[in-house]
Structure formats: C-alpha cells, structure tokens
Amino acid sequence: xxxxxxxQAAFCHQNILDIEGxxxxxxxxxxxxxxxxxxxxxxFVGVIGSNGTGKTTLLKMIVGLLSPSxxxxxxFGQPIQKFKDWERIGYVxxxxxxxxxxxxxxxxxxxxxxxxxxxIFRRMNKSDHQKCADAMEVMRITDIADxxxxxxxxxxxxxxxxxxxxxxxPDLLILDExxxxxxxxxxxxxxxxxxxxxxxHHMTFLMVSHDIEMIEGYLGKEPRDRCGGIKFYVxxxxxxxxxxxxxxxxxxxx
Amino acid sequence: MEILTxxxxxxxxxxxxxxxITAPLIGIFxxxxxxxxxxxxxxxxxxxxxxxxxxxxxxxxxxGLIFAIVASFAIEKLRKAYRGYAELSIAxxxxxxxxxxxxxxxxxMGYNTDVVSYLFGSxxxxxxxxxxxxxxxxxxxxxxIGLFFKEFFLLTFEEDAxxxxxxxxxxxxxxxxxxxxLVISTAIKIVGALLVSALITIPAxxxxxxxxxxxxxxxxxxxxxxxxVVLGLMVAGIWNLAPGATIVLLLIAMLILTLLGxxxxxx
Numbered sequence: 001x002x003x004x005x006x007x008q009a010a011f012c013h014q015n016i017l018d019i020e021g022x023x024x025x026x027x028x029x030x031x032x033x034x035x036x037x038x039x040x041x042x043x044f045v046g047v048i049g050s051n052g053t054g055k056t057t058l059l060k061m062i063v064g065l066l067s068p069s070x071x072x073x074x075x076f077g078q079p080i081q082k083f084k085d086w087e088r089i090g091y092v093x094x095x096x097x098x099x100x101x102x103x104x105x106x107x108x109x110x111x112x113x114x115x116x117x118x119x120i121f122r123r124m125n126k127s128d129h130q131k132c133a134d135a136m137e138v139m140r141i142t143d144i145a146d147x148x149x150x151x152x153x154x155x156x157x158x159x160x161x162x163x164x165x166x167x168x169x170p171d172l173l174i175l176d177e178x179x180x181x182x183x184x185x186x187x188x189x190x191x192x193x194x195x196x197x198x199x200x201h202h203m204t205f206l207m208v209s210h211d212i213e214m215i216e217g218y219l220g221k222e223p224r225d226r227c228g229g230i231k232f233y234v235x236x237x238x239x240x241x242x243x244x245x246x247x248x249x250x251x252x253x254x
Numbered sequence: 255m256e257i258l259t260x261x262x263x264x265x266x267x268x269x270x271x272x273x274x275i276t277a278p279l280i281g282i283f284x285x286x287x288x289x290x291x292x293x294x295x296x297x298x299x300x301x302x303x304x305x306x307x308x309x310x311x312x313x314x315x316x317x318g319l320i321f322a323i324v325a326s327f328a329i330e331k332l333r334k335a336y337r338g339y340a341e342l343s344i345a346x347x348x349x350x351x352x353x354x355x356x357x358x359x360x361x362x363m364g365y366n367t368d369v370v371s372y373l374f375g376s377x378x379x380x381x382x383x384x385x386x387x388x389x390x391x392x393x394x395x396x397x398x399i400g401l402f403f404k405e406f407f408l409l410t411f412e413e414d415a416x417x418x419x420x421x422x423x424x425x426x427x428x429x430x431x432x433x434x435x436l437v438i439s440t441a442i443k444i445v446g447a448l449l450v451s452a453l454i455t456i457p458a459x460x461x462x463x464x465x466x467x468x469x470x471x472x473x474x475x476x477x478x479x480x481x482x483v484v485l486g487l488m489v490a491g492i493w494n495l496a497p498g499a500t501i502v503l504l505l506i507a508m509l510i511l512t513l514l515g516x517x518x519x520x521x
Contacts, residue, residue, distance in 0.1 A: 064417065065414060086420030089418065091418040093414060102286060103461070103462055107467075108407070113419075115405055115408045119404075120402070
C-alpha cells in the first residue's frame with residue numbers, strides 16, 4: 001500500500017527536497033558519506049538515527065547552516081545556495097536551543113516567525129499581528145500570550161515554537177527532535193497534532209527524532225532509505241485537502 | 255550646588271546622558287548572548303589604542319576605536335572557532351589588550367597621567383569634540399538598533415532560527431560588533447575602562463529581573479542607566495566624589511534593590 005501511494009506520489013507531486021551524493025566531513029572525520037534522498041510534496045519524512053550518525057548535521061545542511069563538502073542539495077527545485085524563499089520553511093528547534101531566562105513573551109516569539117529576509121526594514125503591520133493571533137489561537141496559547149517564554153512548561157514551549165513555525169503557513173515544516181525532555185502524554189498529543197496536520201494540510205514534514213516507536217507507528221516499520229546510521233521513514237498523504245488555509249479547524253477536529 | 259551650572263559639568267551631564275542611552279542598549283544584546291565580559295575586554299584593548307594614540311600624538315579615542323573594532327572582529331572569529339565557549343575568546347583578547355596596553359604604557363612614561371584618566375574615566379574633562387563624537391555614536395547606535403530591532407531580537411534569541419529565516423546573520427553580527435566597539439571606546443572617557451562594563455551589564459541585569467517582554471527589558475535598561483548616570487553625576491558633583499565610581503555604585507545599589515524587591519514579590 002505504501003508502494004502504491006509512493007508511485008501515485010511520483011506523478012502527482014513535485015519534489016520539495018533533493019539531496020544528491022552529499023558528504024560532510026568535520027575535521028577530517030567523515031560524518032556523512034554519499035547520501036542521496038528526496039522528498040515530495042506532502043511526504044512526512046522521519047529521520048531516525050542514534051547520536052553521532054550525523055542527523056543534526058544533515059538537518060543543518062538542509063536549512064543552509066552548513067555546506068556539504070560534496071554533493072548538492074535542492075529545496076523546491078532550487079540549489080540551496082540560490083534559495084531565497086525561506087518564508088516557505090517553518091523550523092522548530094530543539095527544546096533546549098534557547099536561554100530560559102530570555103526576556104521574551106510568547107507573542108514576541110511567535111511573531112518572530114515572520115522575521116525573514118524579505119521583511120527587513122519593514123515594520124510589523126496589522127495583518128502580521130493578526131497572523132500571530134491566529135497561530136496562537138490554533139496552538140491554544142492565546143491565554144498565555146503575555147507570559148515569559150521561560151516560565152512555561154515544556155509542552156507549552158513546544159506549542160509556542162510550533163506556532164512560530166506555522167505563522168507563515170510554510171510548505172515545508174522542519175522539526176529537530178521536537179519532543180526531547182517532554183513528558184509522554186505531551187509527546188503523544190504533539191505527535192497526534194502534527195500527524196493530523198500532515199493528513200489534512202498541504203504541507204511537507206521533515207522530522208528528526210529518536211522516538212522510533214512513534215515514527216514507526218505512523219510511518220511504517222520499514223525505512224525507505226538508509227545511509228550509514230541514518231534511516232528515512234516516509235509516508236505520503238493523499239487525504240483530501242480540507243481547503244481551509246488557516247489551521248483553525250485543527251482545533252475542532254481534535 | 256553651583257557646580258550644576260558650570261560649563262564642564264553640563265558637558266559631563268550631556269555626555270553621560272548619551273552614554274546612558276547607548277551602553278545599556280547594546281548591553282542587553284551582549285548580556286543575552288552571553289558576552290557580558292566583552293565590555294571589559296574591549297575597554298582594555300581600547301586603552302592600548304589610547305596609549306598608542308598618546309605615543310604617536312593622534313586623537314586617542316580614534317586609535318582606541320580602531321583597536322576596539324579589530325579586537326571585536328577577532329572575538330567574533332574566535333567565538334566561531336570555539337562554539338559554546340564564548341567567554342574563552344573574550345579572555346584571550348582581554349589578556350592581549352592588557353599586554354599591549356602595558357607595553358605602550360612603559361614605552362612612553364611621560365604621559366601616564368593622561369592614560370590614567372581613561373582608566374578611571376574623566377567625565378569632567380570632556381571637550382566639545384568628545385561630545386560630538388559621543389553624539390555621533392549615539393545617533394548611529396540608536397538608528398542601527400531601531401532599523402534592525404526585530405532581526406536583532408531573533409538573532410539574539412536563537413541564531414539558528416535567524417539563519418533559517420534567511421536573515422543575513424553574518425552582517426547583523428558584524429553590525430552588533432562594530433556598534434559595541436563604538437560604544438565602548440566612547441564610554442571609557444566617561445566612566446573609565448575599568449568601569450565601562452558596569453554601564454553595559456548592570457542595567458541589563460536589572461531589567462532581566464523585572465521585564466517580561468523583550469521590548470520592555472530594553473526600555474527598562476535604558477531608564478535604569480539614565481537614572482544612575484544623572485543621579486550619580488549630581489551626587490558626585492555636589493559631594494565631590496569620583497563620578498564614574500559613583501555611577502557604578504548607584505547601579506549596583508539599584509540592582510540590589512531590584513533583587514530585594516523581586517524577592518519580596520515572589521515570597
């Protein structure tokens with residue numbers, strides 16, 4: 001069934017991510033060797049690997065934070081060196097990527113999802129603030145909008161970062177170990193939410209995770225590709241697009 | 255009381271008010287990026303430049319400024335080479351600055367009193383040129399931070415996210431670095447190299463305790479710095495105390511009060 005859906009995907013959706021023969025070395029040590037992988041629109045890609053297999057390195061190359069020593073990466077068909085449409089990508093960092101004492105409110109953090117290369121020199125206007133309010137509404141964090149980010153629980157912080165990533169309605173959502181350090185129930189809720197988003201929204205997902213059970217539960221037992229210690233699990237979605245561009249109804253169906 | 259109306263005191267007040275804007279403004283970004291000690295380091299390097307300026311007879315703050323900019327680039331480079339150990343880069347450059355400064359000191363024994371005024375600050379000797387320089391730096395820093403406020407916020411909050419959003423992270427880092435060097439090299443004439451990091455870090459330290467949002471923490475730190483500078487200069491002028499030291503001690507007193515007040519709140 002997954003084979004069939006992948007074949008169907010081959011002609012109905014374009015490639016979002018193409019990695020061709022990518023290698024990366026860190027101080028003469030090969031971290032990634034000759035990796036090739038591609039993801040299509042509406043794929044959910046789970047990237048699994050134990051520590052040191054280079055999955056974080058891979059992610060950093062995909063978002064342009066590191067350059068591969070060999071090979072090429074294309075986003076939405078464009079070589080990454082020339083890629084400029086960063087608005088199309090939402091990014092949820094690892095939970096401990098920020099300083100918990102940082103004086104920033106939930107609203108400020110969510111709004112920062114709009115700050116990108118095309119918005120430099122532009123003030124945030126009414127519609128930007130509306131987008132922020134919508135994203136917070138969807139993630140059910142409106143009531144904590146003026147709380148300091150460091151005071152929130154792990155699950156709440158996760159929703160804040162997801163809201164920030166979703167504020168631009170990205171075509172590609174990248175999540176870096178989003179459930180590290182979060183209790184089991186909150187993790188399960190979080191996965192349910194993003195699996196729902198995958199099933200019903202026009203988005204492509206790339207998630208790095210160590211949670212094999214969760215990944216296998218949704219993406220199947222067999223990885224589609226492997227490279228070294230990194231395994232790629234892929235599931236394509238063909239469920240009807242619900243056609244509502246804001247994510248508001250995610251709320252109603254859950 | 256009549257000191258408050260004297261020329262040199264009014265120049266001091268004007269210079270102090272300007273530094274009271276720029277130092278905490280840049281300070282909040284430095285503190286949040288774990289670069290609190292950069293003020294100290296750049297100040298020491300600036301002193302080396304000032305000493306060289308006296309030695310070759312060129313406007314000392316200008317040479318100090320060049321030294322500070324070069325040093326801040328070096329810090330930024332080292333920060334990348336030792337990711338996660340930002341303080342290491344600062345320690346290395348600091349020792350280099352102190353070494354250079356003492357080298358230049360000993361080369362020209364005659365001008366030591368002038369250099370000492372930069373170590374401890376000599377706000378009463380500010381001349382009109384100094385005021386223009388401080389004024390120009392203030393305009394640059396306020397405009398720079400005003401233009402890129404939201405980008406600097408994201409950069410400080412999460413550098414990776416800023417890069418993923420396609421922001422010119424390299425240029426923004428460079429801009430912060432240059433502005434830091436500008437602020438520090440002009441501030442040392444006022445509070446002195448030994449105390450400059452107080453004006454950069456303590457207002458930020460206070461505002462981290464009370465502010466909830468980023469915007470309010472920026473506003474709080476400028477307000478706190480201004481209170482300390484104006485009140486400190488008045489007190490120092492009237493009771494004939496060292497102005498730089500008075501300002502810093504006032505800042506520390508305000509920090510203690512904030513800490514106590516905060517404890518009172520949460521208890």
